[in-house]
Amino acid sequence: MAQKKDNSNAEDVSILSSGIKIEGKLYSEGNVRLDGQMVGELTVNGNLTLGDSSNVKGNVKARNVTICGKVEGTVQVADKLILESGSKLTGDLVSKILVIEEGAIFEGNSSMGQKARE
Numbered sequence: 658m659a660q661k662k663d664n665s666n667a668e669d670v671s672i673l674s675s676g677i678k679i680e681g682k683l684y685s686e687g688n689v690r691l692d693g694q695m696v697g698e699l700t701v702n703g704n705l706t707l708g709d710s711s712n713v714k715g716n717v718k719a720r721n722v723t724i725c726g727k728v729e730g731t732v733q734v735a736d737k738l739i740l741e742s743g744s745k746l747t748g749d750l751v752s753k754i755l756v757i758e759e760g761a762i763f764e765g766n767s768s769m770g771q772k773a774r775e
Contacts, residue, residue: 675710709743
């Protein structure tokens with residue numbers, strides 16, 4: 658009896674390019690890279706990368722988040738949030754681990770550590 662091949666891959670990424678403009682709610686079970694614009698709520702059960710040209714206004718939730726672009730709103734991260742050089746986060750964040758690279762801008766309040774996840 659032949660076994661069914663599992664085509665799912667933890668490294669698969671849904672890519673939303675720089676020409677994309679989303680208004681409303683976006684939900685994904687897997688990993689997402691957004692290079693476009695979004696106004697609303699973004700929930701990703703996997704890893705989320707917001708590219709250099711990304712501009713998000715609203716609430717963001719994900720397991721791990723890397724921000725290279727701009728975010729205005731509340732960011733809730735289960736594990737690690739990385740603000741790369743040139744990124745800008747305006748708003749509140751909750752994360753177990755926070756990495757802010759030189760040249761990144763963060764304006765808001767943060768809650769970190771194990772208690773932040775609860």
